[in-house]
Amino acid sequence: MGLREYVIRRVLLVIPTLLGVAMLIFAVSQLFTPEQRATLYITNEKQMQNIEAVIRLYHLNESVFVQFIDWISQVLQGNLGYSHTAKSPVLLALLRKLPATIELVVWSIPLILLVGIYVGTQSAIHRDKPVDHASRTVAIIGWSLPSFWLGIMLIAIFFAALGWFPPERMSTATANYIYLSGEWRSYTGLLTIDGLLNGQLWITLDVLRHMVLPTITLTTINVALIIRVMRSSMLEALGKGYIVTARAKGLSHSEVINHHARRNALIPTMTVSGLLTAGMLTGVTITETVFNIDGVGRWAALAAGGAGAVPDIPAVLGFALFTGIVYVFTNLIVDILYAYVDPRIRLE
Amino acid sequence: MNIRHRLEELKAEMSPAKKELEFTLKRIRKSPLSIVGAVIVLFYVVIAVFAPIIAPPVTSDPYRIWRDGFSLIPKPLGTPVEDPIARKAGWTVHYFGTAEGQFDIFYGCIWGTITAFRVGILVVGISLLIGLLLGCVAGYYGGIVDELLMRFTDIVLAFPDLILAMALVIALPAVALIDIGLFWAVVLCLILPIIAGRTLKLRGSSNLMLGIICLLTFLAIDIWILGSPPIWIITMKLSQLDKVLIALALVYWPSYARVIRSEFLRLKQEDYVEAAKAVGCSDFRIITRQILPNAIYPIIIMASLNMGSIVLTAAALSFLGIGSPIGYADWGQMISFARNWIWAGFQNPWQYWYTFTIPGLFIFTFVLGWNLLGDAFRDILDPTLRRK
Numbered sequence: 001m002g003l004r005e006y007v008i009r010r011v012l013l014v015i016p017t018l019l020g021v022a023m024l025i026f027a028v029s030q031l032f033t034p035e036q037r038a039t040l041y042i043t044n045e046k047q048m049q050n051i052e053a054v055i056r057l058y059h060l061n062e063s064v065f066v067q068f069i070d071w072i073s074q075v076l077q078g079n080l081g082y083s084h085t086a087k088s089p090v091l092l093a094l095l096r097k098l099p100a101t102i103e104l105v106v107w108s109i110p111l112i113l114l115v116g117i118y119v120g121t122q123s124a125i126h127r128d129k130p131v132d133h134a135s136r137t138v139a140i141i142g143w144s145l146p147s148f149w150l151g152i153m154l155i156a157i158f159f160a161a162l163g164w165f166p167p168e169r170m171s172t173a174t175a176n177y178i179y180l181s182g183e184w185r186s187y188t189g190l191l192t193i194d195g196l197l198n199g200q201l202w203i204t205l206d207v208l209r210h211m212v213l214p215t216i217t218l219t220t221i222n223v224a225l226i227i228r229v230m231r232s233s234m235l236e237a238l239g240k241g242y243i244v245t246a247r248a249k250g251l252s253h254s255e256v257i258n259h260h261a262r263r264n265a266l267i268p269t270m271t272v273s274g275l276l277t278a279g280m281l282t283g284v285t286i287t288e289t290v291f292n293i294d295g296v297g298r299w300a301a302l303a304a305g306g307a308g309a310v311p312d313i314p315a316v317l318g319f320a321l322f323t324g325i326v327y328v329f330t331n332l333i334v335d336i337l338y339a340y341v342d343p344r345i346r347l348e
Numbered sequence: 349m350n351i352r353h354r355l356e357e358l359k360a361e362m363s364p365a366k367k368e369l370e371f372t373l374k375r376i377r378k379s380p381l382s383i384v385g386a387v388i389v390l391f392y393v394v395i396a397v398f399a400p401i402i403a404p405p406v407t408s409d410p411y412r413i414w415r416d417g418f419s420l421i422p423k424p425l426g427t428p429v430e431d432p433i434a435r436k437a438g439w440t441v442h443y444f445g446t447a448e449g450q451f452d453i454f455y456g457c458i459w460g461t462i463t464a465f466r467v468g469i470l471v472v473g474i475s476l477l478i479g480l481l482l483g484c485v486a487g488y489y490g491g492i493v494d495e496l497l498m499r500f501t502d503i504v505l506a507f508p509d510l511i512l513a514m515a516l517v518i519a520l521p522a523v524a525l526i527d528i529g530l531f532w533a534v535v536l537c538l539i540l541p542i543i544a545g546r547t548l549k550l551r552g553s554s555n556l557m558l559g560i561i562c563l564l565t566f567l568a569i570d571i572w573i574l575g576s577p578p579i580w581i582i583t584m585k586l587s588q589l590d591k592v593l594i595a596l597a598l599v600y601w602p603s604y605a606r607v608i609r610s611e612f613l614r615l616k617q618e619d620y621v622e623a624a625k626a627v628g629c630s631d632f633r634i635i636t637r638q639i640l641p642n643a644i645y646p647i648i649i650m651a652s653l654n655m656g657s658i659v660l661t662a663a664a665l666s667f668l669g670i671g672s673p674i675g676y677a678d679w680g681q682m683i684s685f686a687r688n689w690i691w692a693g694f695q696n697p698w699q700y701w702y703t704f705t706i707p708g709l710f711i712f713t714f715v716l717g718w719n720l721l722g723d724a725f726r727d728i729l730d731p732t733l734r735r736k
Contacts, residue, residue, distance in 0.1 A: 289668065
């Protein structure tokens with residue numbers, strides 16, 4: 001099977017999966033009463049005054065099949081309901097809050113990968129030596145830390161006690177410049193990059209300074225996964241015949257490790273990116289809440305919780321649907337990359 | 349003498365199970381991390397068992413943390429207790445201080461251990477049961493049943509644990525109306541055709557297919573034509589913690605279903621299973637007597653690692669304000685108090701360090717213990733790794 005055929009088949013497989021993801025969210029929504037569910041269909045607050053009409057319009061008292069068709073056609077049109085905590089339709093709120101989350105993820109992922117791959121490699125090369133034991137211990141500690149507690153401790157130490165790295169997304173001066181000065185132009189929504197494009201280096205630096213603690217939190221809790229997978233795939237690669245050949249040829253140690261073993265060991269590491277995506281999405285939900293960053297994660301967390309408040313159902317379900325879709329597409333991209341890198345996959 | 353010695357040797361060879369157990373114990377003794385893990389878990393078991401003695405309850409509900417007044421300002425470690433009722437119950441000092449609202453932190457941490465065990469054990473138990481049922485069927489019978497069940501687990505796994513649990517917790521009603529009539533109807537629609545099929549001497553998966561077709565037909569008729577009328581409704585009150593338990597169980601079962609299915613796929617090709625089939629053992633007997641005992645190790649590893657991550661997710665839910673109610677003995681809940689202190693008391697948060705540091709350490713070490721244990725189990729019990 002050629003690469004093109006494989007890609008087409010893999011892309012077609014996404015459709016039933018997405019349908020399944022949507023069905024699961026719909027099933028969860030069925031646990032709510034029709035009055036609560038009505039918020040999933042409306043697009044502005046005024047419609048809330050006449051819930052009966054909404055219920056009748058979208059057949060919310062009828063059988064699940066009728067409801068599902070109504071709901072899915074709304075979703076396909078981009079209507080995920082109205083979020084009363086964001087005071088806007090869910091999709092708009094999601095898109096508006098996404099850049100802050102993406103910025104956090106974009107800066108954390110390279111760090112996680114670099115640290116994870118480096119430590120995993122070292123751990124495998126020095127198997128059962130102190131380096132290996134230390135890295136495994138650190139990994140398992142990172143894996144066991146409650147992310148919210150780690151965040152709170154980091155704030156308490158590095159912000160409150162030492163005053164080095166503040167929480168939130170930006171300082172007041174930056175916020176004033178961006179929202180009030182009228183000179184700010186938004187290109188990508190990512191403040192670090194927009195700062196450079198606007199020629200305001202201090203904004204980039206300010207935002208970076210605010211991102212240090214959340215990035216450390218996200219890295220600490222997610223890096224263990226990469227270390228573990230990298231270590232085991234590296235160990236497997238080191239036991240292969242071509243490594244012996246490379247050594248026998250008289251290649252240097254670093255040449256063997258970097259060009260022969262690690263390259264092959266990186267391929268299995270790619271497969272856990274689905275798990276990493278899930279970890280990142282959970283991670284941002286907690287991290288944004290702790291550090292008070294106005295991204296999608298904090299929005300969803302506040303929508304669900306908040307003692308005594310009315311839960312913002314469309315926001316939570318919309319966010320859950322979003323995470324499911326992100327996961328499905330990440331896996332799609334990874335599978336295609338995988339087939340590109342390792343042609344054996346296509347043959348199966 | 350020599351003969352007796354030889355006999356002993358032969359005996360040892362004849363009982364591989366005993367030899368394997370000895371080998372396992374030797375590996376456990378040799379791995380320091382597994383001992384640390386076991387000690388931590390044991391420590392928490394002791395705390396949970398002796399909680400009523402270590403921290404005698406003050407109010408009638410032991411899971412509600414008793415409070416010493418209503419002031420919003422936490423008191424430091426070692427502050428004397430003022431409340432006369434608490435003094436009567438034997439409390440003289442706040443060992444770990446008090447949180448916002450004067451909840452005793454020491455009491456909360458001790459009884460929080462029981463909550464952590466309860467959440468972990470119940471969620472692992474329920475999700476294991478669901479996973480066992482579906483994983484066995486999918487792995488043993490294969491074919492279209494397997495395909496459908498695995499696609500379903502894929503879909504549930506597409507959502508991060510915390511986020512799906514979050515949606516489920518807010519979706520579950522406080523008073524649940526459960527139609528157990530419908531439940532039994534579903535079970536009967538699945539079981540009766542299978543029993544009927546057996547008497548008709550249908551073999552293996554075609555038998556199961558018959559059951560599933562009957563089930564789907566029933567559901568279609570019930571929902572579409574009859575409009576799903578209630579059959580036998582019982583009402584159930586769900587506390588916030590019950591909701592968390594149910595949500596987590598619904599989120600965690602796919603990982604078990606996956607593991608059990610892959611074990612079944614591997615084991616059903618073993619010679620002894622073929623032999624059992626040839627002798628004419630029933631599917632039920634083969635599954636429970638031949639395959640399951642051999643698939644137990646990966647399940648133990650999974651369960652041990654999950655104990656940690658379930659407690660973490662439950663704590664995260666409590667921290668976000670959708671877990672147990674305020675004042676409930678639950679570590680995550682106690683830290684969510686501290687969030688207010690971090691945000692409100694920026695100028696000097698270390699003044700109240702005990703409100704978030706101590707419960708956090710409890711969560712961290714509890715999870716660490718289970719993870720170390722699970723990790724050690726993986727190296728020691730996993731048949732593909734243990735001899736390396």
